[in-house]
Amino acid sequence: MHNKKVFTGCMIRHGGLLAAEAILALAVSVILVQGNKIISGVIDEMLSGRQVLFGSFLLQFLIYTVVGTIAAFLQSAAANRYAVAVCTEYRDLVAEKLYRTEYKYFDANYSATLLNKVIGDLGEITSFLETVLPDMIASLIGIFTYAVYIGETNLGLLMVILITYPLIFWIAGKLVKRIRGLQANYRQKTDVMAQIAQDAVSGILVLRSFGIEEVFRKKMHKASVELVENEEKRTQITNTAIVVRKLIQWLPNIISAVYAVWLVSRGAVSLGGLVGFILILSKFVDAYTGLPFAMVDASTGMVSVDRVEKILSAEEEPSGEGCADAVTRAAENVIAFEKVDFSYHENVPVLQGLTFSVKKGENIAFVGESGGGKSTIFRILCGFYEKTAGEYRFFGRRIEEWNREALREQIALVSQNVFLFPTTIAENIAYSKPGATKEQIVEACKKAQIHDFIQTLPEGYDTMVGERGAILSGGQKQRLAIARAILKDAPVLLLDEPTSALDVETESGIQEAISTVMAGRTCVTIAHRLSTVQNADRICVLRQGRIAECGTHEELLKQSGVYAAMYGEEADHAEL
Known part of the structure; x- marks a missing residue:
């Protein structure tokens, strides 16, 4: 796997927005828990025969609702701003890298593949930042907050839930590996389709002149069939994951609910506490089961990050600091090659000890x-290319000393x-x-x-x-x-x-x-x-x-x- 250091660096540099998003997600979860506690408390008071001040209850509930809505809105805004900031910087870095990359990199890589990475893969990364990452953060924080509430209600309830759910993560881990491989395969096959399409469009004159349109139609059809087959496999796994997720949710839900009722019958948990537990359980289950499956979705984005990082890890064009000045331009020898060797491929020399000079x-x-x-x-x-041996001087200055743009x-x-x-x-x-x-x-x-x-x-x-x-x-x-x-x-x-x-x-x-x-x-x-x-x-x-x-x-x-x-x-x- 390629080092995602550039992407990670972008995420860290805008970490303030991510932290704000996390804090606001925590606020939303805490407010939801507090509202739940109010409902539980009111139920217990009513059952005990004490008078309930509904005006005070409704006012508290209204305040929590308004604050929670504002926090949720600000959380969404922070998530969007974070995604935009990271994606914008990452796109800019990719664009700058392409301008600095060695010329031979473009000779060695198909332009359609590069375009697919710059457009398609950056789109997948954007989707990860805008949707998947906020869901993962909300799930993580929700799991923690709701677990604390359930633990406060009854530690046994929390233990039952934690024991019955680890199966989800094991299944999710298996699915992540499978889907990640299929996603990598999918991106490679879209590269092939982009290459065929580019060849067909760029070479349309040759295609029609030689009557080979059918050859390219078959190529495109074959690539399209392979892409569809790959997506069918990925869809089957995704659909299986959804069904498995539902099945996994039902069984622990039933076990937890039955255990909670048993606790109420023994007086270990109040009826209000049971209602509060049932209400919060659905939120906890959504967060707990949502996290591993969000990880499955995140694997798609990580495949795209791997592909884009290949561009960012390419060798950059070497460049010195020297620029043209009056002294440089006054040099009599404008170009000088001294025993210059060059090879595109090892052991296949193109230039051998080339020596010549050109005067002004x-x-x-x-x-x-x-x-x-x-x-x-x-x-x-x-x-554009570096000599493998010898010396090249331009206006009397060694090529290594020149700024390439200058x-x-x-x-x-x-x-x-x-x-x-x-x-x-x-x-x-x-x-x-x-x-x-x-x-x-x-x-x-x-x-x-x-x-x-x-x-x-x-x-x-x-x-x-x-x-x-x-x-x-x-x-x-x-x-x-x-x-x-x-x-x-x-x-x-x-x-x-x-x-x-x-x-x-x-x-x-x-x-x-x-x-x-x-x-x-x-x-x-x-x-x-x-x-x-x-x-x-x-x-x-x-x-x-x-x-x-x-x-x-x-x-x-x-x-x-x-x-x-x-x-x-x-x-x-x-x-x-």
Whole structure:
């Protein structure tokens, strides 16, 4: 079981509200007991022939009723405030954790599963705090208060009850284990359904193009059947628990009531005391039997806490304290890799002793075979992944010393897979520079050669782009990504195969926009098409995580090595 230290910490920090809730629950129980004592006393007085002052009795009873109602209302309010306070803090901590978690955690975990934990499991935890926990507190306090009253009435009565009820806790313990396992299984199966649904929605074009809708329908049906079967088992156990609970309540009730009548017949308990006992017994039984079954319900919430704590226990992205300053930005060497190694999996090296440097204002490109380590270089440059050996310096400062957010502020990235949020064009561009004015956004779009197209749209810059920019072409998305980079105005520009998925005509237009954003910046480009990097100051050819060749386009062609062979193949392909 995972340590619930974060959740427990949230509960403790708001413990004042929980204490208030408990005190008010105690007040409600005590008031109920005191009201019961008044009724018992009145009955005994009437039976003894003494005169009963009903005015005084009713006034006392009315006062207890009003005070009890107010206490019950305040108890409910305290419980709600406690649940809201704990849930709000816990949600905030989960959100903050997701932003700080290492990038590789997201690579290793399905996004649908993470969303299911953030939404579904946090919902279960909220339900536990709002309903189950207050019931448990009320039951615990009720058991104590009512036991004291019954013990005062007759110690033998209390002993009979305590002896006849332990069976409840034993049965509840068995049910908790069974239901907890089924609940964990249920949450895992909802993860699977969420994953299938996400794949179906995200890949709808592929599904329909290849006619494989039926495959996904069968997957979803299978997952749905398994989920229903699991819930049927859980429902059967829950229903059994309800029946068992009723049976357990009846037998001790009968035994206790018969024993109480016997005590009255012997004069050990007054008739008023018997009435009071019968009245309070139902409350005691509800609390006593309610507690273990509330524990069964609580097990559902604890399963969700376990799952969310897995997120909170994930490794965080390492970060130093260093930020960009005048001295840092004045460094001549902007990027320096010295014998850098990296592996995604043990014993499978991706980068091996990689050494290179990029001076201020220099334009360097990496080319090579797929899987050669080009994209990995960018992930390390941005601090998404940690090198396994060697040294990486950015503006002369070791990567370990950099605050990662401050480092990324110095970098603008244009990726081959442009991600657009389902909001307006203007908002998507402005994400690179929060607070940017409309004029700045428009100017960036003009430089990216996308302004004229935006103006043709009915709502212009306020046009919604749809999920992942569904209404835009690949070239239009790339231009918006370039506009974002221009607006950010960072000193370092990373271009991750920005034209690999575009046709030659579109590529030519994008290259003009890229040339605009490259001006005056230090640039590192990953290229699939060699035509996109011919003007680079230096081209490095990667093979098996090492630099095989390095030089200008002309120099590399003269060497008649790997680059020249790649260039020849590309030229032959273009002629076909």
